[in-house]
Amino acid sequence: RRRDADTDHVSWDVLPVLSSEQCQDTQLLDAYAAPITNKRETSRLVRELTTVYPMPGLQHIKRVRACKDPGSPHPLEILVCLVRDLPDAGDERKVSISQLLSSAKVDMSGLGDPFFVKIPACPPLTRPQFELASKHWPTSFHEDKQLTVALQGQLFTHGQKAKMQEFMETAIAAAKAGLQEGMEPIGAVIVDPQTERIIAVGHDCRHGGHPLHHAVMVCIDLVAHAHGGGAHQYKYAGCWFSEPSPAPSLKKSNLLNLEVKGDFNELGSKILPYICTGYDLYVTQEPCVMCAMALVHSRIGRVFYGTASADGALGSKYKIHTQKGLNHHFEVFKGVLKQQCEDLRNMPF
Amino acid sequence: MGSESEGEFHRPSPEDIESWMQKAFDMAREALEKGEVPVGCLMVNSNQVLGKGSNEVNETKNATRHAEMVALDQVLEWCQREGRDYREVLPHTVLYVTVEPCIMCAGALRLLHVPLVVYGCKNERFGGCGSVLDIPGDELSGTGTAFESVPGFRAEEAVEMLKTFYRQDNPNAPKPKVRKD
Numbered sequence: 001r002r003r004d005a006d007t008d009h010v011s012w013d014v015l016p017v018l019s020s021e022q023c024q025d026t027q028l029l030d031a032y033a034a035p036i037t038n039k040r041e042t043s044r045l046v047r048e049l050t051t052v053y054p055m056p057g058l059q060h061i062k063r064v065r066a067c068k069d070p071g072s073p074h075p076l077e078i079l080v081c082l083v084r085d086l087p088d089a090g091d092e093r094k095v096s097i098s099q100l101l102s103s104a105k106v107d108m109s110g111l112g113d114p115f116f117v118k119i120p121a122c123p124p125l126t127r128p129q130f131e132l133a134s135k136h137w138p139t140s141f142h143e144d145k146q147l148t149v150a151l152q153g154q155l156f157t158h159g160q161k162a163k164m165q166e167f168m169e170t171a172i173a174a175a176k177a178g179l180q181e182g183m184e185p186i187g188a189v190i191v192d193p194q195t196e197r198i199i200a201v202g203h204d205c206r207h208g209g210h211p212l213h214h215a216v217m218v219c220i221d222l223v224a225h226a227h228g229g230g231a232h233q234y235k236y237a238g239c240w241f242s243e244p245s246p247a248p249s250l251k252k253s254n255l256l257n258l259e260v261k262g263d264f265n266e267l268g269s270k271i272l273p274y275i276c277t278g279y280d281l282y283v284t285q286e287p288c289v290m291c292a293m294a295l296v297h298s299r300i301g302r303v304f305y306g307t308a309s310a311d312g313a314l315g316s317k318y319k320i321h322t323q324k325g326l327n328h329h330f331e332v333f334k335g336v337l338k339q340q341c342e343d344l345r346n347m348p349f
Numbered sequence: 350m351g352s353e354s355e356g357e358f359h360r361p362s363p364e365d366i367e368s369w370m371q372k373a374f375d376m377a378r379e380a381l382e383k384g385e386v387p388v389g390c391l392m393v394n395s396n397q398v399l400g401k402g403s404n405e406v407n408e409t410k411n412a413t414r415h416a417e418m419v420a421l422d423q424v425l426e427w428c429q430r431e432g433r434d435y436r437e438v439l440p441h442t443v444l445y446v447t448v449e450p451c452i453m454c455a456g457a458l459r460l461l462h463v464p465l466v467v468y469g470c471k472n473e474r475f476g477g478c479g480s481v482l483d484i485p486g487d488e489l490s491g492t493g494t495a496f497e498s499v500p501g502f503r504a505e506e507a508v509e510m511l512k513t514f515y516r517q518d519n520p521n522a523p524k525p526k527v528r529k530d
């Protein structure tokens with residue numbers, strides 16, 4: 001059990017690469033709130049203010065909050081309106097309640113002096129966003145429990161991480177083999193997670209006469225070879241595919257016969273080779289935009305990369321896997337054997 | 350002859366662009382008549398066609414074998430045959446294509462320093478030259494060279510050909526259908 005020592009103190013986390021909306025900072029809107037001086041007026045105030053200032057698009061905002069200061073004489077505070085709702089919204093931080101409600105038919109009794117607040121403009125999508133938003137004003141939050149766990153780096157079990165490590169080690173070995181051939185030290189592995197079988201292993205081949213033979217492109221073509229197709233031959237020992245399994249699963253062969261729904265450039269006939277459907281890719285560094293889109297076309301299931309790259313298209317420059325308008329989206333995780341993947345970049349040639 | 354591959358890129362004249370796009374449209378029309386995807390794609394360097402692609406996704410079972418990728422391969426093969434350095438040839442080679450290149454192909458064109466792409470209709474689903482993303486114009490210092498893309502050349506005609514193709518090929522097209530299976 002030599003490996004136990006290694007896997008016991010795994011020094012890497014595998015974290016999801018989320019969409020821009022899921023990672024952006026909380027956007028805030030300027031608003032006025034006021035203490036409720038007479039608690040019994042609360043439901044009437046909510047009803048009347050909601051009629052006068054409905055705040056469309058802010059359904060996630062709770063109209064009333066408990067006062068943050070426990071020593072306050074008034075335990076509840078209510079949102080009156082957004083600054084942008086006022087006819088001549090200057091930057092006046094000091095206003096009176098009659099100014100705010102001058103044109104409105106609201107009975108002001110039960111309301112104290114208004115004060116300026118900032119409220120979250122969008123509903124929070126993740127727990128970190130929810131926690132930040134709540135510091136400003138309470139919002140509702142429909143928690144995706146799995147996402148919360150994933151963000152804590154705890155989505156995968158020890159056993160799953162050990163398997164990931166094994167696949168990434170194969171990718172790293174391929175990268176090193178490529179380096180020996182004079183290529184960039186980048187390696188990739190495509191796996192069928194159902195069977196835990198490796199379908200293809202490839203490394204960067206861009207300095208071998210074909211500048212577009214990035215590790216991911218090589219790997220996709222090797223999967224095509226494994227399915228009886230393929231466009232190029234690779235003369236390197238570090239690039240290989242496993243023989244097609246004797247009985248291809250029914251699921252896979254069905255997917256190969258998916259009918260076309262009018263894809264522009266992708267269309268040749270009624271049969272499309274979505275050959276990476278359900279497969280996982282392990283790649284030592286974040287793919288470039290060409291490779292990332294090639295993964296969309298090939299319908300990859302999930303991508304795990306070791307380390308980010310400057311022009312990477314799955315987290316750094318673009319998040320192709322979450323791009324609105326594209327017809328295939330997939331999960332991306334980063335950080336598997338991060339340090340070892342980073343070290344590859346500084347390998348002496 | 351060889352001098353065009355040195356120094357700065359000389360933009361083709363409007364007449365040249367017109368006539369190469371005419372050839373791309375002829376290719377697309379021919380494909381349509383044979384029941385194939387009506388996309389025409391040419392790579393031209395100093396009045397010589399170095400690559401001529403059509404979609405090979407099905408033959409290769411590789412979903413990345415778009416017409417542009419096939420044409421780029423032909424240019425690379427031409428360079429090898431002629432003993433020319435692709436790093437000198439491609440920065441002077443123009444892509445003429447009847448449909449906007451997708452994000453992947455736009456990335457490939459950047460990586461190979463192709464300076465100019467002239468295309469017909471937009472590719473709303475995957476377009477990488479303005480429709481979904483703008484790969485030629487974005488700040489990507491590690492991904493080849495930014496390039497110029499000229500959209501909209503006889504766009505209606507290019508769309509019309511695609512629509513005709515889908516009408517005869519697409520099982521979802523509103524057309525009396527006889528299902529055999």
Ligand SMILES: [Zn+2]
Pocket residue numbers: 214215216287288289290291292
């Ligand atoms: Zn790449």
Ligand SMILES: [Zn+2]
Pocket residue numbers: 265415417450451452453454455
């Ligand atoms: Zn393409």
